[in-house]
Structures are given as structure tokens and as C-alpha cells.
Amino acid sequence: MAEAITPRSQDYSQWYTDVILRAEVADYAPVRGCMVLRPYGFALWENIQQGLDKRFKATGHQNAYFPLFIPQSFLQKEAEHIEGFAPELAVVTHGGGEKLEEPLIVRPTSEAIIGYHYSKWIKSYRDLPVLINQWCSVVRWEMRTRMFLRTTEFLWQEGHTAHATFEEAEAETRQMLDVYDDFAAKEAALPVLKGRKSDSERFPGAMTTYTIESMMGDKRALQSATSHNLGQNFAKAFEIQYLDRQNELQHCWTTSWGMSWRIQGAILMAHGDDQGLVLPPRLAPIQAVIVPIYKEEVDRTPVLEAARRLKKSFEGSIRIHLDDREEHTAGWKFNEWEMRGVPVRIEVGPKDVAKNQVVLGRRDMPGKEGKKFVSQDGLTAAVQALLDEIQTNLYNKALKFREDNTREPKNYDEFKEAVAESFARAWWCGNAECEAKIKEETKATNRCIPLDQETSKSGGMCIYCGKAAKEKAIFGRAY
RNA sequence: CGGAGAGUAGCGCAGCCUGGCUAGCGCGCUUGGUUUGGGACCAAGAGGUCGCCGGUUCAAAUCCGGCCUCUCCGACCA
Structure with missing residues (x-):
């Protein structure tokens, strides 16, 4: 008799770890928070890559590769960006047995190094838009790690684009969010909520962050991909400028968007059962x-x-x-x-x-x-x-599960109950303080402000403070 | 980084409290034979720096100190 997998009802976390190890998807590495993607897991990743990559190409993007190391000074050019990432950077101080003159950052994301190059490459409105994606790994020094969901080093793709206008950049940001949505639904059989992140959950340095959020088998939320409209923040920090038709110098509008191997965690947790993995046919290494x-x-x-x-x-x-x-x-x-x-x-x-x-x-x-x-x-x-x-059935099952576990609480007491065991869709005034209080009191975070707001006439009252609210947000406990 | 738990054969564990000579058990693995419609059986084997470093002792898996890794709960986080 082979060793059994811990039932999900008994210990969801243990089930997740058991399944990954026993199905030979991944293994622990000797370095804290690092993970080996075994052949079966890598085959799944390759199918994910193909599904995304063909969509990126179809929307006009090209792949390129930028280096792993970034001069420390580059990262410091965008104030919010460096502040957001400083605590989780890996820094190389020595090379070839010598102390380096300037420490090198191991990329936590590549806005800085790519911004530097875009400023060299972009001179004219004729050079725009620039639509580049790269497949690589990045490093973020995490306090608490979990296979696929939060690892020190992780595989992902990051798209970086530069445009002439805000409207174009916004359209690109939203287009890529749709690409992720389409990929999640059609390939991974994952129904997702498309939405905007609140200011406190926004990517450091971004103007707007959009997200797709999915529900796992334990009813917790998982941010499954993000797409950022960076405004002119990085263009100004890295002097990404072009001459427009009137021969006037303008700053570009840039975007970035990424999906990581975390999506594999989402697939495992959204579809798996007590027997182990349940892979969506379109991504399964063996169909x-x-x-x-x-x-x-x-x-x-x-x-x-x-x-x-x-x-x-x-x-x-x-x-x-x-x-x-x-x-x-x-x-x-x-x-x-x-x-x-x-x-x-x-x-x-x-x-x-x-x-x-x-x-x-x-x-x-x-x-x-x-x-x-x-x-x-x-x-x-x-x-x-x-x-x-099977592909359709998995999607429908996951969608029903999420809908069955999403509530519309009328008041804060109902909200507290709802959020303990499901998603809650509730009016929110937009104030970061209400968000923070809710998190403190219920452990639930503001996952997103869904894009498909039924633009109901008058709005409502904030579920926390009772003041006027124009939009509803999804709250839930998250990974 | 704080609190708790764990690390002994590939995997799961016992032994540790109360130190003792060849460190056990189940599964898996190897070989031979019988088997195969929902995790087969018999027999014989192989496999260990007891997480790492140091200390106490005639003697350490066992006692003491430090470190590493994993799991859970917090804090922090794309």
C-alpha cells in the first residue's frame, strides 16, 4: 500500500504539499524557499508557456531577454518602486573574489533594466509602440514561502510595452488582462474575476494595477496574473522619451504584465481532489x-x-x-x-x-x-x-464553486461571517483605512474592484464606514 | 523576523525521557518464482556520516550549545 495523500478536509495545506511531492511535480531545493520543477511539472509549465506565448504573438508582441543582474542605482530611480521592493531584494556584493564597486541586484522584476534600454531605443513616435515580452525567472526574498505560490525564485513571463499616449497604454493593459482571462478560462479551466487593485494592493510604481483573481478549493483567493498601467512614472524615471509629430519631446506611457508559475498552484488547488491532481486536458502533460x-x-x-x-x-x-x-x-x-x-x-x-x-x-x-x-x-x-x-466540466465546476461561495452581505456583521468562509462582494468607499481595518478585524483583504460593475445608478454605503460608495469590491482571505 | 512542531535507509515512522557494544519496523528497491478488469503474494537480499558543526563523557541517535532546512500560526509581501 502506497502512502496516502492527506484528505483536503483534514488539512488543506498538507494535501497541497503531498500532491505536489507525490505526483512528482516539484521538489524542495536545499536553499530556503527554492524549488525544483521536476519533468512532469516542467511539462505542465511548457504547455502553459505555449498557451500564453501564442496569445502574446497574436497580439503583436515579440520575445527578448534582459539580464539577471541590475545595477543597484537603476532600481533607485523610481521612488515607489524601490521602496516597494527594497525589503525583498537579493544583492550581489562580490564577484570574481573581489568586492564590487556597485552592488548588483538580482532582478525582482525588470522594469528598471528594461526602462534603461527603452530610453536608448526609443527616439521617435515612429519607434512606438514597443511590445516586448520575456520569459525568465526573478528573485524575491520572501519571509514565508510556499511551493509555487510564493517562492524565492520563480519562473514567469513579464511583458513590457511603451506607447505614445495614455489611451494606448491603457488599452494595452486591458488587452493583456483579457489575454490572461482567456488563457485562464480556456486552457487552465479557471474562472477568474477581472478587476482593479486598490491603491494599497497596487504594484509599486504603477498608476493602475489590474488583476485576475481565482478561488482555490479552500475558498481562498489567489492573484493569478497582473497587468499594470505604469503611466509615465517609469518613463520619467528612466527618461524614455520620443519626439512627436510636432517635433516636441514627450515621455512615453509604459505598461507591464506578468503571469508566473503560481498559476500552476492555482490549477492544482482549483481542480484537485482527495485522489490527487486533476489537470485540465489542454494543459495536461499526458492527456x-x-x-x-x-x-x-x-x-x-x-x-x-x-x-x-x-x-x-x-x-x-x-x-x-x-x-x-x-x-x-x-x-x-x-x-x-x-x-x-x-x-x-x-x-x-x-x-x-x-x-x-x-x-x-x-x-x-x-x-x-x-x-x-x-x-x-x-x-x-x-x-x-x-x-x-472534461475541460468544460472542470471550468463549470470551478465557476459554480466560486459562485456558491460568493456572498453579498448587507451589513458588517454579515460581512464578517461571509468573509470567514467565502468571498464577499460589498460596497467600498475607496478609503484605504476601511480596507486596513477590515483586514485587521477579519484577515480578509480587498482582492479587487471587479470591472463588470453593474453600474447601478446611485451606489451604496461602504460596508465598513457606511459612507457613500460608488463601487463594490471583492473581499476574501488570500494566499 | 516572533511563537509552535519536525529532521533517524528512497518514503512513513519507532528508539531519545533513564547514554552502552551488530540502530529497528512498515512500504518501496534488487533477484527468483507465482500473479494482473481498482493500490497482488512468497522467499532471499541490498541499502544508514541518526540534518550540520562543536561540547560533555570511558562511551552520544540519546545530554548541552550554535547553525541549516521543512511544516503550521503570526508580522511582511506582485
Whole structure:
């Protein structure tokens, strides 16, 4: 009997850690807060990268690469930026056995170094817009770490763009938020709330920060990507300027936007169950696994031949794996691949070979309920259809879960109750003090001010102070 | 960084209080055989700087000090 995964109801955190380690997604590294992404986890990351990258290209962006080290002085050019990041910087003071003249920062994000280069590259309105993305890792010295959600070093992509006008920059910021939303919904099967961050939750140096927020299996919120309109703050700090048509010098308007491997944590926590991972078909490293079953030696060859033939028929259209290991029984393999989140299992036994059929099992429906007999003719199309169905089902399940766990409290007492075990959508006056008090008294933070406000005529009263409020915000406990 | 817990074979743990000579157990691993429609069984094996450094002692997994890492709760945080 293999070691069991801690049930989610017993200890959600432990479940999360168990699943990651046992499914061989990632492992701890010897350095505090650092993590090894194992092949299975990296394959998932590669699929995430592809899903995002093709969307970035489709919206006109190009990839580039900027260096890991940033001169300390660069970071200090934007006051709010340095203040925001100072406590979590890794600083290199020595190189080649010598003390460095100027310490180097290991990038916590690349606005500074990219801003420096943009100021060199951009001279004219004809050079705009500049639309660049980079895939890299960054380092932020975290006090308290957690696999994928908050690690010292993490993989991500950061887009950095420069524009001639505020309107263009704002449109870019919102466009990329939509790209993240689309990716989350279609690829990761994650329903997200699109919204604006309050001032206290804003990116250091940004004018406006937009976010997508998702709900995890324990009803806590996870910021899953952000898109920032940086205004002219960085353009002024780094002198990113261009000559407009009237031959007048103007500062650019810049944006930045990022999604990190934290999204993998979101996928694990939003879809997983007590058996382990449940991966959305579009991102799953293995979309379907074939498990051959044979009792008598005489059945072995025909079953394996059928399994190999099926595998071949899937190649090129579905990410398929044939588990023909001799050392494990079929039942053991069922459990193993369920734990690792493979969406579809294809069982082939002697009876199936005789009847030209297979048994399809779906990961999102455990047990007999999710099993059915399917003819081997046209199996590829049947599996493809099943994968699509699972993808949709996962999204709908997650959406229903979030909606079932989002409340609209009428007063602060109801709010306190709501926020202890769900999201709460409530009027908020915009005052940072109310936010801070709410956090202090309930541990819930202002996740975002949703963009899809039903612009109801008059507004309402702030859930905390009772003063006039124009917008509703989502509050919840967050990672 | 504060409070609490943990670190002994790949994994999970016992042993520590009350120091003692070859450090155990379950799972996994290796070999051979029987097995395979929801985590098979038998037999024989391999595998350990007891997290690291130092101290006490004739003798340390065990007692003392320091450090590292992980987990949980706080503070802090894109």
C-alpha cells in the first residue's frame, strides 16, 4: 500500500504539499524557499508557456531577454518602486573574489533594466509602440514561502510595452488582462474575476494595477496574473522619451504584465481532489494513458499489441502515454495516474480486444460513473470529444464553486461571517483605512474592484464606514 | 523576523525521557518464482556520516550549545 495523500478536509495545506511531492511535480531545493520543477511539472509549465506565448504573438508582441543582474542605482530611480521592493531584494556584493564597486541586484522584476534600454531605443513616435515580452525567472526574498505560490525564485513571463499616449497604454493593459482571462478560462479551466487593485494592493510604481483573481478549493483567493498601467512614472524615471509629430519631446506611457508559475498552484488547488491532481486536458502533460490488462499469459501479446496500435493511432493528435510496465498491476496504475491527474484513462483487456472496444475512464468523475465502453473505431475522435467535455466540466465546476461561495452581505456583521468562509462582494468607499481595518478585524483583504460593475445608478454605503460608495469590491482571505 | 512542531535507509515512522557494544519496523528497491478488469503474494537480499558543526563523557541517535532546512500560526509581501 502506497502512502496516502492527506484528505483536503483534514488539512488543506498538507494535501497541497503531498500532491505536489507525490505526483512528482516539484521538489524542495536545499536553499530556503527554492524549488525544483521536476519533468512532469516542467511539462505542465511548457504547455502553459505555449498557451500564453501564442496569445502574446497574436497580439503583436515579440520575445527578448534582459539580464539577471541590475545595477543597484537603476532600481533607485523610481521612488515607489524601490521602496516597494527594497525589503525583498537579493544583492550581489562580490564577484570574481573581489568586492564590487556597485552592488548588483538580482532582478525582482525588470522594469528598471528594461526602462534603461527603452530610453536608448526609443527616439521617435515612429519607434512606438514597443511590445516586448520575456520569459525568465526573478528573485524575491520572501519571509514565508510556499511551493509555487510564493517562492524565492520563480519562473514567469513579464511583458513590457511603451506607447505614445495614455489611451494606448491603457488599452494595452486591458488587452493583456483579457489575454490572461482567456488563457485562464480556456486552457487552465479557471474562472477568474477581472478587476482593479486598490491603491494599497497596487504594484509599486504603477498608476493602475489590474488583476485576475481565482478561488482555490479552500475558498481562498489567489492573484493569478497582473497587468499594470505604469503611466509615465517609469518613463520619467528612466527618461524614455520620443519626439512627436510636432517635433516636441514627450515621455512615453509604459505598461507591464506578468503571469508566473503560481498559476500552476492555482490549477492544482482549483481542480484537485482527495485522489490527487486533476489537470485540465489542454494543459495536461499526458492527456490520456493506456493501461493494458491481462490475466493469462496467452492474453498478453494480443492485449499489448492492441495497446501499441492504439497508442500509434493517437500520436500527433493527443498527448498519449502507454503504461506497459510489468512491475505494477492494472489497479495500481489506475491509482497512480489518477493521482497524477491524467484526464482520460484507456483500459484495454482481453475482453476489449475480442469486442474491438476499450474502457474509457474520466478523471473528473471517479469510479464506475466515469467509465464507459467505447468502440476502437473512431476512438481518437471519441477521446478528443471526451477531453473537451472534461475541460468544460472542470471550468463549470470551478465557476459554480466560486459562485456558491460568493456572498453579498448587507451589513458588517454579515460581512464578517461571509468573509470567514467565502468571498464577499460589498460596497467600498475607496478609503484605504476601511480596507486596513477590515483586514485587521477579519484577515480578509480587498482582492479587487471587479470591472463588470453593474453600474447601478446611485451606489451604496461602504460596508465598513457606511459612507457613500460608488463601487463594490471583492473581499476574501488570500494566499 | 516572533511563537509552535519536525529532521533517524528512497518514503512513513519507532528508539531519545533513564547514554552502552551488530540502530529497528512498515512500504518501496534488487533477484527468483507465482500473479494482473481498482493500490497482488512468497522467499532471499541490498541499502544508514541518526540534518550540520562543536561540547560533555570511558562511551552520544540519546545530554548541552550554535547553525541549516521543512511544516503550521503570526508580522511582511506582485
